[in-house]
Amino acid sequence: MTGYALFLGCTIPARQPHYELAARKALTKLGIELVDMEGATCCAPPPIQSIDLETSLALAAYNICLAEEADLNILTLCTGCFESLTIANRILKGKRELREKINKILSNVGKEFKGTKEVRHYLQVLMDDVGVNRLKQNVVKPLNGLKVAAFPGCHLLRPSELLRLDDPERPRIFDMLIETVGAKSIPYKNKLRCCGGLLRGYADDVALAIARDKIANAYNAGADCISTLCPFCFLTLDLGQMLIKTAYKEEYNMPIIHYAELLSLSLGVAPKELALDFHKMKVDKVLEKIG
Amino acid sequence: MTEEKPLDFAREITGRLGGETITRCYQCGTCASACPVTKTTERYNPRQVIRLALLGQRNDVLKGDAIWLCASCYNCQERCPQKVEVADVIYALRNMAIRGGNIPAIYTEFAAALMNEGRLAPMSKFLEKKRAEYGLPPLKPANTEALKKILAATGFDKIMFRKEGAT
Numbered sequence: 001m002t003g004y005a006l007f008l009g010c011t012i013p014a015r016q017p018h019y020e021l022a023a024r025k026a027l028t029k030l031g032i033e034l035v036d037m038e039g040a041t042c043c044a045p046p047p048i049q050s051i052d053l054e055t056s057l058a059l060a061a062y063n064i065c066l067a068e069e070a071d072l073n074i075l076t077l078c079t080g081c082f083e084s085l086t087i088a089n090r091i092l093k094g095k096r097e098l099r100e101k102i103n104k105i106l107s108n109v110g111k112e113f114k115g116t117k118e119v120r121h122y123l124q125v126l127m128d129d130v131g132v133n134r135l136k137q138n139v140v141k142p143l144n145g146l147k148v149a150a151f152p153g154c155h156l157l158r159p160s161e162l163l164r165l166d167d168p169e170r171p172r173i174f175d176m177l178i179e180t181v182g183a184k185s186i187p188y189k190n191k192l193r194c195c196g197g198l199l200r201g202y203a204d205d206v207a208l209a210i211a212r213d214k215i216a217n218a219y220n221a222g223a224d225c226i227s228t229l230c231p232f233c234f235l236t237l238d239l240g241q242m243l244i245k246t247a248y249k250e251e252y253n254m255p256i257i258h259y260a261e262l263l264s265l266s267l268g269v270a271p272k273e274l275a276l277d278f279h280k281m282k283v284d285k286v287l288e289k290i291g
Numbered sequence: 292m293t294e295e296k297p298l299d300f301a302r303e304i305t306g307r308l309g310g311e312t313i314t315r316c317y318q319c320g321t322c323a324s325a326c327p328v329t330k331t332t333e334r335y336n337p338r339q340v341i342r343l344a345l346l347g348q349r350n351d352v353l354k355g356d357a358i359w360l361c362a363s364c365y366n367c368q369e370r371c372p373q374k375v376e377v378a379d380v381i382y383a384l385r386n387m388a389i390r391g392g393n394i395p396a397i398y399t400e401f402a403a404a405l406m407n408e409g410r411l412a413p414m415s416k417f418l419e420k421k422r423a424e425y426g427l428p429p430l431k432p433a434n435t436e437a438l439k440k441i442l443a444a445t446g447f448d449k450i451m452f453r454k455e456g457a458t
Contacts, residue, residue, distance in 0.1 A: 010410040013430045014418055021425050039434030041409040046363040047401040048411075050385040053308040055445040062441060098308075105444040109437040158365035159378070168369050194327045194364035201397035202359050209331045210362070275425050 002129045003033040004075035004120070005067040007085065010042055011231040012078055018275035019231060022260040023077050023122060025274075029267050030130045030138060034075065037066055043081040044088075046198055057098070058105045060088030064119070065111040073118045075125055077260070079230035082121040083155035083163065089119050090162045121156060122260070123229065124165060127173055135180050140268040142182025143290045146225070148262070149218035150174050150185045151237075153230040154194050168192075177259065178227060181266035188221035190214070197236035208247060211240040215252050225255040225286050227262060234258060238280045255283040265290065297347030303387070304344060310383030315373040316341045322367035322377045328360050335360035337367050337377050344384065353388040359395055390450055402451040406442060409433030 012019050027034060040063050042048065044056035064085060067074045076082040092099045093115040103112050126135060152166075152174045160168035171192070175185035196210025215237055218226045228234045238256040245251055261274055261283075271287055304310035322337040323329045329336050335357050344352050352358065358381055367377040389398065404411050410433055422429070442448055 008430070010412040013422070013427075014410065014412040014414045017418065017422055017425060017427055021427060024427070036428060036431055038431055039437070040431070041433040041435075041438045042405055042411055045411070046382075047398065048405060049363075049382050051389055051398055051402060052386055052445060052447055052450055053379075053382055055442065055447045057308075058441050058445055059438070062437065105441060108440045108444045111437075154362075154364040154366075158369050159376075160369060194362050194366070196327065196331075196362055198362045199328070199360065201400075202395050203332075203334070206328060206332050206334070206360065207362075210327055213331075275421070 002031070002125075003035060003072055004125070005037050005070055005072040006034040007037055007040060007043070007063065007067075007074045007076045007081055007119075009076070009078040009081040009231075011080075011235075016231050016234065016258075016278060018278040019077060019234070019258045019260055021275050022258060022264040022269070025269050026260055026263040026267055027122065027125070029269075030126070030135065032075070032125060032129065035070065035072060037063075037070070040066055043078075043084040045080045045084050049084070054101075054105075056084065057088050057092065058102050060085050061092055061102050061106060061113040062109065062111055064089055064117060065106065065113055067117050068114055073120060076119065076121055079121065079153050079155045080232060082119065085119040087159070087162050089115070089117070121165060121229075123156070123173055123177060126177055126263075132176065132180050135177075139181055139266045141266055141290070143262060143266050144182050146183040146262075146286065146289055147186045147223050148178050148183045149188050149191070149221060149223035149226045150178050151191065151195070151214070151218075151226050151228055151233060153228065153233045156229055157192070174229070174259070178262070181263055183262065186221055186223055188223065189217040191217075195233045195236045197232040200236065205247075207236065208240060208243055211236045212244050212248060212250070215241060215244070215254050219252050219254055223254070224289055225257045225283070227257055227259050229259055241281055253281060255279065255281050255286050257283055257286060295347065295349065297345075300347045300349045300352075301345050304380070304383055307383045307386065309376065309379035309386070312374060312376045313341060313344060313380045313383075316345065316375045317373055318342060319372065321370050321372060322375075325366040325370045327364060327366070328362050332360070337361070337381070340384070341375070341377070341380065352384060353391050354393050358384045358388060394451070399451065402447070406439070406448065407435075409435040409438045
């Protein structure tokens with residue numbers, strides 16, 4: 001049994017419980033122990049980095065300190081949290097002056113960043129702790145015939161110099177994990193291009209145009225669904241289709257499904273045990289196809 | 292007051308967290324060709340933002356709309372042959388713009404959510420109920436007391452809620 005401090009972040013628990021539920025069920029089934037973190041705050045993602053990078057580093061470091069004190073590595077579900085925490089962890093481990101500056105801030109709350117722990121996305125945990133072979137052995141309901149447009153999202157991969165999770169131009173891990181649960185990861189145009197999600201709230205029209213491009217590309221490639229890892233990609237592409245319907249008079253009805261949900265289904269979790277009613281775009285077609 | 296020289300602005304940027312690499316830019320445009328936003332709208336071109344900054348066009352850069360249109364996808368940064376950390380430079384410019392009072396409304400909302408709840412997406416009664424129905428454990432609250440002390444130490448509250456005034 002491998003244990004991790006579960007860093008849930010803001011969006012998943014408060015907006016997308018279907019992601020959390022599926023991830024908890026799947027990871028627990030695979031023998032990963034998840035310890036909920038006490039007192040964790042916002043990871044300090046791009047919106048806060050845009051206001052003040054130093055504050056963002058301090059908040060990320062504070063959260064990492066909580067894991068250091070619990071003597072656990074951090075596991076994230078949200079790709080945004082993964083990025084913010086990993087970047088801070090690696091920058092602060094590497095740059096002494098900056099670490100001292102941040103530790104001076106943290107001394108106000110009795111914390112010190114020591115740099116003794118790792119931040120890991122759950123995909124890495126699946127690859128490294130569970131492993132493809134053992135994962136395959138646990139699949140009781142392979143998702144045969146399901147054509148998945150895998151969308152890893154930006155902050156799983158870039159900036160690769162700090163995240164070091166997969167090749168930023170030709171990533172393979174996410175596709176490999178989709179194939180491990182029996183589905184097919186299909187090629188589609190501009191697969192690695194951003195969903196535009198972070199422009200929502202400032203330039204909604206630009207964000208929607210970028211999202212529409214992504215959905216149309218998956219649709220034209222014959223995908224049964226787009227699979228996501230990041231709650232913002234999910235929101236942008238799922239809710240986005242309702243906005244696209246209004247703005248562009250186009251209907252794609254493309255199910256957007258978190259990989260954790262596909263994983264849970266393949267491990268034998270019944271659809272009714274997952275919070276599938278949180279999807280704006282119904283996933284019935286996906287469920288029918290996998291039988 | 293002495294007039295600002297073009298390079299003064301560039302020096303100020305390189306002195307900031309995230310802005311260190313801007314002067315390596317040789318204007319090849321790889322960033323713009325890799326940018327999903329540039330492909331979608333004429334309002335944003337990262338090469339142009341950097342050029343304006345290096346020419347000392349402080350107001351065009353910090354009071355303008357362009358710097359807020361970066362989607363933080365890091366494609367530019369990944370591909371820059373000069374290792375300009377383009378997305379981080381944009382963060383540095385946003386940090387400077389906000390200190391100068393150019394704060395898009397959505398960022399005031401983000402800051403308020405962070406300061407009040409410790410989270411950007413506050414929990415609702417509806418979600419609390421739904422979580423219980425699905426057997427999810429209650430969400431552990433953020434330590435807002437510690438958070439407020441950290442924000443006070445970095446000056447975050449003053450940065451956000453003081454209007455005009457340069458640093």
